[in-house]
Amino acid sequence: MNDKDLHSHHISQQFNSALDDVKTRMLEMGGIVEKQVADATTAFMNLDTGLAEEVNRGDELVNALEVAIDEECTIILARRQPAASDLRLILSISKVLSDLERMGDEAGKVADSAIKLAELGGLPRSVLEIRHIGDHVGAMVRNALDAFARFDSNMALQVAKEDRAVDLEYGTAMRSLVTYMMEDPRSISSVLQVLWALRSLERIGDHARNIAEHVIYLVKGADVRHADLDEMAATIKDSK
Template identity: 55%
Template sequence: MKREDYRQHISAQFNAELDEVRSHFLAMGGLVEKQVTDAIASLLDADSALAVSVQNNDRRINQMESGIDEDIVRILARRQPAASDLRMIIAIGKSITDLERMGDEAAKIARAAQTLCEEGEAPRGYLECRHIGSLVRTMIHETLDAFAHFDVEQAFKVMKADAEIDMEYRTATRALVTYMMEDPRAISRVLSVMGVLRSLERVGDHARNIAEQLIFLVKGADVRHVSYEQVQKKLES
């Protein structure tokens, strides 16, 4: 299934409605990407004002999710789409939930950043946050780009990137636990940083979920809970 296959309808209005839902989804994704980027920056730069802005903007993401939900319900009621069109609607319907949860994680990071800013001392773990944050931002960007271009190979690349983030997260967590054992005075601050790392790891999970939905959309294959070798076979079929 290719991008142009979603433009072959008798009804021009139906084409327009599908394009509008997809555009709204990508716009929501763009805002979520910015929220995650700003949340990480607010932590690393000790920018309390930016942290507050991220928390306030979370409402916009929730509103966008509700609006897309309403669009989807209207299309299902009026158009009764079948085959590839139905897959698109299902994929977007599931993916906006993941985007909304990414936004929630960005708000959590921003709240932790605000607290750490007020304490005034940069704790151990910021290097890990910078590294994993960079991986996660790339993952979000590539997920949305894959969705924009119906690129299943890039979606598969995103899926594999999630495994790297999980590994980096486990390594960082072990190092921070060791540090807390050596310096109990840092426990409170380091726990806050570990919460940030956990949020970043969850954002990666949600990005992977969206990549899986894109593969379902284009190939009609459910690639959840299967090995990379099985995914590759489905992409080649």
Template identity: 85%
Template sequence: MTEKSAHSHHISQQFNADLDDIKTRMLEMGGLVEKQVADATNAFMNLDTGLASDVKQGDNLVNSLEVAIDEECTIILARRHPAASDLRLVLSISKILSDLERMGDEASKVAESAIRLTELGGLPRSVLEIRHIGDHVSGMVRNALDAFARLDIDLALAVAEEDKAVDLEYGTAMRSLVTYMIEDPRTISSVLQVMWALRSLERVGDHARNIAEHVIYLVKGANVRHVDIDEMAATVQE
């Protein structure tokens, strides 16, 4: 039996059903978080306080799902004592849940910055950096979840590589905003909200990379946290 098929076959049909349930629920939670990130970006770009409030409310559901699904993982570990690939699957899901919950927190922070920026009267310039990075990290979240669903380690590696691009975009945007504040100190309060929103979006990208690393661990059994992209690629190609 191949590594991938080991994740979909087990002597106990009920165990299979339990594993399928936590996988499905985690992916549904991931879809919700992806939407939260996209909505938070749109709320910020359009200064839509109604949508921003919806994102903040939605974070409560994300938190509840994380607790409920993680509890299911704990029950499976206690009752089934899974081994090998099954154990890696449950542990990976538990870790991915944590990353998704933190993404939800970051989306909520972006929404909060949108509300505060609206109260400050917005910005006298377009902030396309938010749109670009927001769209970028939303795509990373989607691809990381797809990589998990398909056990696609090549796609997982691509997500990790994308995180480097986001980091570069983030650095460029922050330097531009610092220059803008220096040129017009009256905008400092507003620009700080943009900077905090960008920081939250950059962190979403970090968590998407974490999910990609969990996928590689799940399929290859190798811990690729805290290694550079070259080492990660070598692990994927083994």
């Protein structure tokens, strides 16, 4: 290997290492957010204000990671002028960072509702919807991150399908809680906290779907942000 080839080899190794680093750090940030979502759900169900406050304290770390990792992506773009596939990876990571940060914000809102509900005196009734939807979107977050780690577009499609199921569960829970409020007006303040927590969990599911869409873009090079599930499935099947 001559000096020129050796230099190119070193540059390539540095570039690959930088790409691996930002991907790894993004997935680590995802693990933190996944724990925030699970802890926020647990805090709400148990009215554990200490755990809820811990969720909120974690938001500063998530915000700092988003800024730091996004800065690394910007530096790579500026210095390396990556080819198409590597460019897709960097852009996808940057977009996932934004979705993860917003998930952390929504987990914080669930935690806030837990604290307010504890101050109001507790859950107005059994709200297993929170536990069920919280577990569901938690699994979506985990699977979306796994799909990214594995570059698995079929797993990403499954996450998108789960988002539709969460939307249906959310609609059913909302109707049930509104009916409960109408039957017992004394419960309105408490039930509103439940409704807002459910809304935040539903939004976390939306962001998990966004990550799934970024995976499909990364793997297939196709923008499926406004595609329905059948169109997404066709894209995965037909794209090279």
